[in-house]
Amino acid sequence: MERIPILRMGNYLLVTIQVDMHDKLALTLQDDLTNRIIEANAKGVLIDISSLEIVDSFIGRTLANIASMARVLDAETVVVGMQPAVAITLVELGMSLPGIRTALNVESGMEYLRETVADHEESDGYIGDSTED
Amino acid sequence: MAISGTVQKTETVPIASSSDVVLVRQRVRVWTTEMKFSLVEQTKIVTAASELGRNTLEHGGGGTLELALVLNGARQGLRLRFSDKGPGIADISLAMKDGYTTGSGLGLGLGGSKRLMNEFEIDTKPGGGTTITAIRWK
Amino acid sequence: MSKFLEAIQANRKSILQDWTQRLKSVDRRRDLLDDRELDTDAKNVLSAIADVPAETTPDDINAAGWQPLKELLANLSVLRAAKGFTPSETAIFVLSLKPSLFTVARQQWGKDAGELFLEISAINDFLDKLALHTTDSYIHGRDQVIARQQEEMLELSTPVVTLWDGIVALPLIGTLDSARTQVVMESLLQAIVQTNSRFAIIDITGVPTVDTLVAQHLLKTITAARLMGAECILSGIRPQIAQTIVHLGINLEDVITKSKLADAFRLALERSGRKVVRVDKSNGANTMSPRGV
Numbered sequence: 001m002e003r004i005p006i007l008r009m010g011n012y013l014l015v016t017i018q019v020d021m022h023d024k025l026a027l028t029l030q031d032d033l034t035n036r037i038i039e040a041n042a043k044g045v046l047i048d049i050s051s052l053e054i055v056d057s058f059i060g061r062t063l064a065n066i067a068s069m070a071r072v073l074d075a076e077t078v079v080v081g082m083q084p085a086v087a088i089t090l091v092e093l094g095m096s097l098p099g100i101r102t103a104l105n106v107e108s109g110m111e112y113l114r115e116t117v118a119d120h121e122e123s124d125g126y127i128g129d130s131t132e133d
Numbered sequence: 134m135a136i137s138g139t140v141q142k143t144e145t146v147p148i149a150s151s152s153d154v155v156l157v158r159q160r161v162r163v164w165t166t167e168m169k170f171s172l173v174e175q176t177k178i179v180t181a182a183s184e185l186g187r188n189t190l191e192h193g194g195g196g197t198l199e200l201a202l203v204l205n206g207a208r209q210g211l212r213l214r215f216s217d218k219g220p221g222i223a224d225i226s227l228a229m230k231d232g233y234t235t236g237s238g239l240g241l242g243l244g245g246s247k248r249l250m251n252e253f254e255i256d257t258k259p260g261g262g263t264t265i266t267a268i269r270w271k
Numbered sequence: 272m273s274k275f276l277e278a279i280q281a282n283r284k285s286i287l288q289d290w291t292q293r294l295k296s297v298d299r300r301r302d303l304l305d306d307r308e309l310d311t312d313a314k315n316v317l318s319a320i321a322d323v324p325a326e327t328t329p330d331d332i333n334a335a336g337w338q339p340l341k342e343l344l345a346n347l348s349v350l351r352a353a354k355g356f357t358p359s360e361t362a363i364f365v366l367s368l369k370p371s372l373f374t375v376a377r378q379q380w381g382k383d384a385g386e387l388f389l390e391i392s393a394i395n396d397f398l399d400k401l402a403l404h405t406t407d408s409y410i411h412g413r414d415q416v417i418a419r420q421q422e423e424m425l426e427l428s429t430p431v432v433t434l435w436d437g438i439v440a441l442p443l444i445g446t447l448d449s450a451r452t453q454v455v456m457e458s459l460l461q462a463i464v465q466t467n468s469r470f471a472i473i474d475i476t477g478v479p480t481v482d483t484l485v486a487q488h489l490l491k492t493i494t495a496a497r498l499m500g501a502e503c504i505l506s507g508i509r510p511q512i513a514q515t516i517v518h519l520g521i522n523l524e525d526v527i528t529k530s531k532l533a534d535a536f537r538l539a540l541e542r543s544g545r546k547v548v549r550v551d552k553s554n555g556a557n558t559m560s561p562r563g564v
Contacts, residue, residue, distance in 0.1 A: 020158060023151040023187070054158060054176065056183040057245065080500060084460035085176035087495035092177065093184075093245035096494050103500040104467055139333040173457060204333060207345075207411030 044113035050081025080109035138203030157186035181249040193217025210270040218262040289371040329397040345408035358409040362402040431462035444477035452488035470539035476507030506535035
């Protein structure tokens with residue numbers, strides 16, 4: 001079955017959505033991500049939508065669901081690279097995706113995740129291996 | 134139908150499964166590209182088509198999309214007509230409100246699609262199917 | 272197939288000759304169009320009429336079969352306008368085909384007054400519609416030029432300025448209407464992507480009035496930027512505008528606002544982890560400049 005690949009980078013999961021997803025594929029992605037977050041004990045999920053030319057309300061809700069589920073599993077989600085035309089259309093549709101953190105690109109998205117995860121680790125009193133400066 | 138214009142060419146896309154909603158997006162994209170709409174306009178039209186196509190599938194139990202090139206004087210427009218023989222919409226104004234859902238996530242579909250297009254008309258009867266016609270002018 | 276269309280097909284050559292002769296004898300703009308071009312234009316138009324598919328009737332010029340003719344006339348209209356012809360001159364080009372067709376009609380149906388009347392009326396209607404189509408095309412073409420020029424003017428008048436790495440500013444000047452705001456929105460968002468800017472300052476010092484519609488558009492722009500991963504700061508809010516916003520009940524809760532562009536810039540710098548420091552110049556040797564400063 002067709003699936004969207006999920007890459008693991010240490011504590012983070014990276015998903016690049018490049019195809020025009022049909023609904024079942026989007027739901028499969030939701031499931032897969034939830035499983036992988038647990039499996040990898042991931043602290044952060046980065047979803048790259050810079051290739052997506054269309055984001056309708058279903059995809060929007062899928063992204064929101066992914067963010068909520070990840071949060072429940074103590075992982076932070078960031079959606080990066082939304083195209084201007086897509087942003088304009090989503091706003092016109094009435095979707096502002098309030099619960100979702102966004103960033104311009106993969107680089108700033110990862111920066112955000114590292115900072116947030118580091119903050120969480122501090123407040124949890126957990127001292128993990130610090131790989132960032 | 135009060136929507137104005139003479140029809141030039143048409144194409145019909147059947148909507149019977151979720152992969153057909155993808156087909157709807159693709160075909161509408163091809164038409165908007167040929168008609169030389171701007172990128173933002175294309176995105177709006179294809180997104181509206183996706184919303185309405187999904188509605189037709191999930192709320193209407195499947196149906197068809199008819200794409201048409203319409204002419205009004207020298208102005209060109211793309212007309213999308215989604216028809217189904219489903220349960221119809223009992224309360225249109227309620228369905229058009231953002232956030233309204235019958236549980237299957239109709240949510241923003243109708244109200245949002247209306248905002249993305251220039252003309253928008255719903256023809257429906259409870260138990261008698263639904264036809265939604267939307268036009269975007271160039 | 273309509274009777275007069277059949278007649279045109281059968282008498283193509285003589286009609287063309289008659290028509291072009293008339294076109295050349297009338298006091299026309301020889302400086303703008305030479306004989307050869309005129310001949311080509313007339314030939315193409317007549318062919319487009321004569322070669323139309325059999326099922327196409329002249330009473331509906333919006334039928335698919337007439338598309339090639341309509342496109343040809345539309346192009347001709349636009350080209351001639353560019354050359355300096357008035358829309359009437361181009362319409363007359365089409366209308367001057369009437370006498371040629373009337374002549375053929377009289378030859379074919381002269382003996383039957385009723386038939387002759389029907390065909391002449393049909394020819395008349397048909398050519399009138401075509402002439403009007405050339406006028407519509409001319410107007411439409413001109414509208415498109417105006418629209419494009421307006422867009423270009425809008426784009427020029429809404430330059431997005433890069434204040435620093437990752438910080439852009441959009442100083443808005445003048446009134447904001449729906450069309451203008453669309454263009455503004457798109458250029459700002461485009462600029463954010465191109466310059467990789469996390470912060471965008473929208474300065475409305477130069478905007479005289481803000482009504483609900485304008486505020487809605489600004490809010491949409493800000494929300495779209497946020498979806499892309501950039502934060503907008505609204506600056507240049509004058510006291511009157513602040514009052515209007517409150518009176519209209521516009522909700523700017525989620526928007527960062529500053530009265531001065533400078534404050535907005537400082538905030539953006541801070542948020543992006545930067546600081547502006549004054550460098551102390553008085554160290555060591557007495558460095559007096561020639562002006563004694």
